[in-house]
Amino acid sequence: MFSVGGVVSRSNNKFRVNVIVDRCKECGLCIFICPTKVLVRSGVMNRYGYYPPDPVFIDKCVGCKLCEYVCPDFAIFIEKV
Ligand code: SF4
């Protein structure tokens, strides 16, 4: 994991999941919709008092981008590695 400029990122050998932590309002939609259960609620609060997702199980990410599409706050996005 690395954190640069308020973005927490984890990658496997194909995809990188990036979370812009201060945009997250902890709605949980991304965690719910991820088909392979990559995301878990972080234990680290953002500056507004919400707990963003953390792609802890990044090895299971298949790059489907459902988390990115569902986020109402544009707080999570996927890149190909
Ligand atoms: S891209 Fe798909 S598999 Fe990867 S974290 Fe997002 S919803 Fe889960």
Ligand code: SF4
């Ligand atoms: S969908 Fe967006 S706002 Fe909701 S918990 Fe995930 S990152 Fe946060």
